Amino acid sequence: MTAEAPLLALQNVSKSFGGLHVIRDLSFSVARGQTVGLIGPNGAGKTTAFNMVSGVFIPDQGTVSFDGRDITNMASRRRIKLGIARSFQNVRLMQHLTVWENLLVGQHVRAAGLLNLLTPFRLIPNHRWRREVVAALDEMGLGAYADAMVSELPYGIRKRIDLVRATLAGASLLMLDEPAAGLNPVETQALTAHLEALKARGITLLIVEHDMHFVGTICDHVVVLNFGSKIAEGPLSVVQHDSVVRTAYLGAEQAA
Numbered sequence: 001m002t003a004e005a006p007l008l009a010l011q012n013v014s015k016s017f018g019g020l021h022v023i024r025d026l027s028f029s030v031a032r033g034q035t036v037g038l039i040g041p042n043g044a045g046k047t048t049a050f051n052m053v054s055g056v057f058i059p060d061q062g063t064v065s066f067d068g069r070d071i072t073n074m075a076s077r078r079r080i081k082l083g084i085a086r087s088f089q090n091v092r093l094m095q096h097l098t099v100w101e102n103l104l105v106g107q108h109v110r111a112a113g114l115l116n117l118l119t120p121f122r123l124i125p126n127h128r129w130r131r132e133v134v135a136a137l138d139e140m141g142l143g144a145y146a147d148a149m150v151s152e153l154p155y156g157i158r159k160r161i162d163l164v165r166a167t168l169a170g171a172s173l174l175m176l177d178e179p180a181a182g183l184n185p186v187e188t189q190a191l192t193a194h195l196e197a198l199k200a201r202g203i204t205l206l207i208v209e210h211d212m213h214f215v216g217t218i219c220d221h222v223v224v225l226n227f228g229s230k231i232a233e234g235p236l237s238v239v240q241h242d243s244v245v246r247t248a249y250l251g252a253e254q255a256a
């Protein structure tokens with residue numbers, strides 16, 4: 001029996017900016033349903049690797065494949081349609097709109113047909129899209145916020161609403177850039193429960209994160225980068241005892 005193909009695979013990927021080699025011959029894969037943390041010290045190349053999966057950057061060398069398909073040179077928009085969703089470090093919701101309006105904007109843009117695009121969404125309160133959006137909020141215990149203005153909500157709630165936005169279109173891979181940054185312990189716990197619910201739904205997660213406690217709680221597997229190269233991978237509980245990792249990263253943290 002052959003092992004199932006990974007959902008995401010980077011093979012021998014390199015990227016330079018000017019003369020600076022930011023990613024060097026990087027290979028790793030993410031199995032379907034797995035939660036993988038991409039970790040490493042500041043400037044290790046985590047965000048650059050992440051951006052080559054979402055399509056912000058194209059590698060100089062190597063391939064990125066998703067669901068068995070070569071996406072190395074594919075435009076970001078097409079990657080989103082294939083099921084690659086992303087949440088950003090700074091939540092990108094419109095402050096002057098309500099939660100459901102924010103989520104509806106995404107649905108609205110996806111809708112086919114000029115008439116749909118020209119229909120002001122505030123005029124369609126019982127539209128199927130609103131019902132879908134409210135159901136998605138309810139599923140994550142956020143239904144009470146549907147009519148609240150985003151600007152009035154605590155940061156932790158906004159962050160989770162952004163996750164609802166990112167997964168509304170049925171993503172199979174969700175990429176999170178420092179999801180725990182700026183959250184207090186209670187908010188981090190709520191975020192963890194939210195991500196566990198997404199995992200239970202079969203969504204694969206790729207997470208760039210500095211908070212090692214959070215990584216240890218949520219990730220099945222970590223890939224450690226240093227100076228653009230992979231220096232270790234495996235469960236955090238194993239990797240954190242690796243002497244190369246300790247020197248490069250965890251050692252630096254422990255020394256702090």
Ligand SMILES: Nc1ncnc2c1ncn2[C@@H]1O[C@H](COP(=O)(O)OP(=O)(O)OP(=O)(O)O)[C@@H](O)[C@H]1O
Nearest residue numbers: 017018020022040041042043044045046047048049
């Ligand atoms: N567009 C760019 N042009 C030039 N250099 C860049 C660019 N993007 C990143 N770099 C450089 O590449 C290196 C890796 O940056 P990257 O943001 O990928 O690291 P990181 O591991 O995500 O760091 P952090 O944890 O601090 O966010 C850094 O030296 C950075 O200055």
